[in-house]
Amino acid sequence: MSITDPENTIVFDIDTTDPATSGKVTIRLRPDLAPQHVERIKALVREGFYDGTPFHRVIEGFMAQGGDPTGTGMGGSDKPDLKAEFTNTPFKRGTVGMARAMDPDSANSQFFICFTDCPFLDGQYTVWGEVVDGMDVIDALPRGEPVPNPGRIVKAWVATDAS
Numbered sequence: 576m577s578i579t580d581p582e583n584t585i586v587f588d589i590d591t592t593d594p595a596t597s598g599k600v601t602i603r604l605r606p607d608l609a610p611q612h613v614e615r616i617k618a619l620v621r622e623g624f625y626d627g628t629p630f631h632r633v634i635e636g637f638m639a640q641g642g643d644p645t646g647t648g649m650g651g652s653d654k655p656d657l658k659a660e661f662t663n664t665p666f667k668r669g670t671v672g673m674a675r676a677m678d679p680d681s682a683n684s685q686f687f688i689c690f691t692d693c694p695f696l697d698g699q700y701t702v703w704g705e706v707v708d709g710m711d712v713i714d715a716l717p718r719g720e721p722v723p724n725p726g727r728i729v730k731a732w733v734a735t736d737a738s
Contacts, residue, residue: 581734583613585620585704589712591726596715601708601734602671609660612673612682612703619684620731624652629725633718637693640674641728642685646721651683659701666696669713671704688713 578584583604591597606613619625624644631648632640643650659679666672666689674685679699688706689696690713706713716726 578734581737584707584734585616585731586734586737587625587709587731588729589709589716589726590729591712591715592717592724593715596712597726598712599709600706600712602704603707604704605664605702608662608664609673609701609703611657612660612701615654615657615684616686616703617733618654619652620733621736623731624684625728625731627727627729629722629727630716631722631725632687632720633716633722633725634720635718636691638687638689639713639716639726640685640687642674644684646725648685648721651685654683656680657682657701660703661698661701663698664702666693666700666702668692669706669710670702671706672696673701673703675700690714 585602587600604613629646630639630641631646670689673682675682
């Protein structure tokens, strides 16, 4: 797979807890849809914020949620919450969206990746990316809410920064 816009591409090296299914996931960022969210994700990736964080909530037929360093679903970064950047872009398999609390303007660092089409999320959450390679790795993440032995992001990077 060739990366056409390395500054707007991130890669997660994911440990699914099974070496046979662990691997890299490439996400194309969508600054055209959510410029503030994309800037936040890139800043957190570059700070190493996501390195070692678990996929703490993984629901079969719905999505895998990560981005909380505490692994509880209650944690986030020390940066201020973001204002919603909702669009009509559909949540389909591989769409990456920003998790939030009830307040639409409460997104911070947590995100989710859809396993399947989720039209009930359309216009309710911010879309900031899409998996373009490695969806099989996401599919292999251990399930649970919370996940007893979760898969983790070992390391994350912006493609521009890869050496």
